[in-house]
Amino acid sequence: MPNLTVAEVERIALLARLELTEDEKSRYAGQLSAILDYATALMSVNVDDIPPTASALDVWNVMRADDIPGGSLSREEALANAPRTDGASFEVQATFDAGD
């Protein structure tokens, strides 16, 4: 049965971009193991030749004109909720070192 280690929890937390406390890591290891154990019920189901369902609707490739329904936001509106801006752009930390 699935038994997540703290190391696996740390690997997933990095993929998910979550910083967890030591207490959260051990708690989630136990709780996620229990939930995955519950999901083992699915492993015994015969799904040969059964296609996966990604959407309840039988709708594929909805096409529309290449425009923006309802228009776009102004720059001011787009920036209004940002934690940091220079008045014209979103401000983020550098993604590359200056020496790169």
Place this chain on the structure above:
Amino acid sequence: MDLCSLTVYEARAGLRAGQFTSTALTQAFLERIDALNPRLNAFLTVNRDEALQQASAADERLARDGAAAFNDQPLLGIPIGIKDVLSTRGLRTTAGSRILENYTPAWDATCVARLRAAGAVFLGKTNTDEFAMGSSTENSGFGVTRNPWDETRVPGGSSGGSAAAVAADLCCAALGSDTGGSVRQPAALCGITGLKNSYGRVSRYGLIAYGSSLDSVGALTKDARDAAILLEIIAGRDPRDSTSADRPVEPYERLLAGDVRELRIGVPREYFIAGMQPEVAEAVRAGIETLRGLGATVIDINLPSTNLALPVYYLIATAEASANLARFDSVRYGLRVTGADLVDTYRKTRGQGFGPEVKRRIMLGTYALSAGYYDAYYIRAQKVRTLVKREFERAFAQVDLIVAPTSPTTAFKIGEKADDPIQMYLSDIFTLTMNLAGVCGVSIPCGLDAAGLPIGMQLMGAAFQEATVLRAAHVFQQNTRWHLARPPLAASPGHSAAGH
């Protein structure tokens, strides 16, 4: 007249006849919110100033055009609550999360825009489990909502704020969202009517996404007629949501007329299980007998994959959530906690901004989508989802409605399940199957347990059969009084302190 207890159509009739103004109606709700919301925490944001402006504009239109105003504005002057996962232009929208504590959308969700165009008054934003992930509102970043029937108990979730607000007469009706039962389960636990629409019936544009293949918008109301009125307004194709269905919107209110005599009702054995509260099963069976007495044909059916739906749901919904919630990266909106570098900033922001259940679901979904587990968990869950969906299709080839309990128990105590995720997840065992299949259904009150807590009964229909589901619910409510039961709260503010 107790203005706050009116249904949407009763309030509309009162406004039309000039018995009261929208301003008086709105003021009455705001006063009741002032009196009761500190106890219930149903509203996270009260939209006082805008609501009074909207009411005043409605009164002006009514004075100018009279009853004709309702022809193009069917909700003119009617005070509504809106779940805080639905974007409201210029009005703070938190999704119940600290990460969005100061977020104010620049646009309306399409369903909100349609209510606005219909003349509704927006009383405020209602509490929800964080990002709609939960069954009790205990996962809200802003405190639990209390059930008006017993304030030591949860209202259900995730639309618990909307359900409590409608049950406590803090608004005429409210909008919610349902990804695995989040409209129906709180409606059941608060003794009101909750409509979960077919996938694609109502645009999801502006609904803060949780599980995109499962999310639906629906109304929480005092009865089925109000649910039909609201659905008629919010349903329909929206170019901004490519999954919104291009199907005609039916005149749901008019289609309530009729009876249930030609209806075949299926009762699934798998929804009456050991471990459920016996009073719930008894009340729902009595409700089915009522429908039989009104002329419906009742047959037993099987939905054998029901017990698989819970793990299927928790793999698919969390996988979709892990992708949807990646947008909370502290760049365009929301909290930012600056770290040593960009990845560290992401991790600190999300680690501190999200609550425990949201992090748990992101972790589970990320795991299910990660290399080596994708086929074993995610794809397998999608294949079993196909089985669940096919079972519903087979059943609806045989019957018009499926009737079952909404939740295995009545409202549970605050804290009772908070430390055990699986126990909490099990409270949605009868509702999440419908989201996997994309079908529609309504939860209506059908009894009270020995503690005086409401019991909900689910009427499920095939995809886009909302008219049938609502008609059956309406006929039931025309012949029973459960939907009229009200919680033992102080009747109205100002009278609450009066001794007798």
